[in-house]
Amino acid sequence: MEALARIEEFRHGRVPRAVRRRQLVELGEELFLERGFAKASMDELARRAGVTKPVIYELFGSKEGLFNACLEGLALRLATQIADAARAGTDPESRLRAGGLAFLRFATENRVAYELLYEGRFSEAAAKVRRRQATLILELMREMAPDHVDPRELEVAANAVNSAYEGVAHWMWDHPDIPLETLADWTVELLLPGLRRFT
């Protein structure tokens, strides 16, 4: 902290790599959130950071590289919020309920950020995040599942559950009048019966 403060005082705005990197990721996140990936310009980021482009390219290699770095934090926040909520429950139903609710809450409170996560399927970053999410759900399910279930089938179910919640989130954005909790309940009621086999 105090070390950072001292470092920030470098004359001429000159700053160590690590610090500049963090600053750019932060400003980049803002910019991507405002404009989306395609319309965000590296020139503008450079302007906002009071730096020139080669600095950014030195640190991140490419626009996609910067994008990946910016998604890191977002994806982590999402994953931990869901995991924490789900693992607070003990029985399968309460875990699904809590996890789903946490996800929908995240989706409302960070709508733009969440949309950003899934912008551009071609971005390898987005695909990775998607997989990570599904894996997390898979882990959570595995913790409750008996041994005799086909692991492949469990995997498919985890993916389906993940995507189903995504779909619900999209619907939710178009219908803000329906309370989030109601939506979470509906989704649980839809998915839970089919999930009982895995518990």
Next chain:
Amino acid sequence: MEALARIEEFRHGRVPRAVRRRQLVELGEELFLERGFAKASMDELARRAGVTKPVIYELFGSKEGLFNACLEGLALRLATQIADAARAGTDPESRLRAGGLAFLRFATENRVAYELLYEGRFSEAAAKVRRRQATLILELMREMAPDHVDPRELEVAANAVNSAYEGVAHWMWDHPDIPLETLADWTVELLLPGLRRFT
């Protein structure tokens, strides 16, 4: 047919708007499938069509406009295949089974096309296609649903089902060893119990 053939003979490659339009949509579809939206260049499309860019812009207004036009056909094919399959069944279970299977089949046989449909959530076209798909499922469900169910809840369920199948399709691409029919069965078994309330 014969009228078209006569028209194609126009000297200097000069051709009526409607014909040029169809040709460009066809070539555009190819190009987008090859390169994806972002990396497909209008200059190249123009080259391939043996035409210059202003012609394209005259007909479609913008790159997104062309993209929309190209998605039209794809989305239509997808929707009709699912609808036909689903409506062939009589009871809810067989309809879900048939519809889901049709979707997964489409996803395998037209993988690139399908990915294209969902590339770029910001593309209004993609969002529209997504909504249309969900609406189709909703229609199919409504045909079997009793009167007492909350229409909102039904809508949410339709979206969830749609997205769940999307997720399964993605998993499928990463695991080609699992037969499509098995996957379809698993998905039905996962979703059907929760859907019985709506029948």
Next chain:
DNA sequence: GCCGGGGGTTACTCGTGGTAGGTTACTGTG
């Protein structure tokens, strides 16, 4: 024969991702 308009082209602008090569400020070493 002339003229109106549909179909097409040339030749640009402007913005943006990306880079080569030079410059400045700080740091450790004799």
Next chain:
DNA sequence: CACAGTAACCTACCACGAGTAACCCCCGGC
């Protein structure tokens, strides 16, 4: 204290792609 060496940074550019203004040319109808 001079003097590398290096980390941070900048100027000035390139290539390329979306989109456009202004012009052309050929055909059918009068």
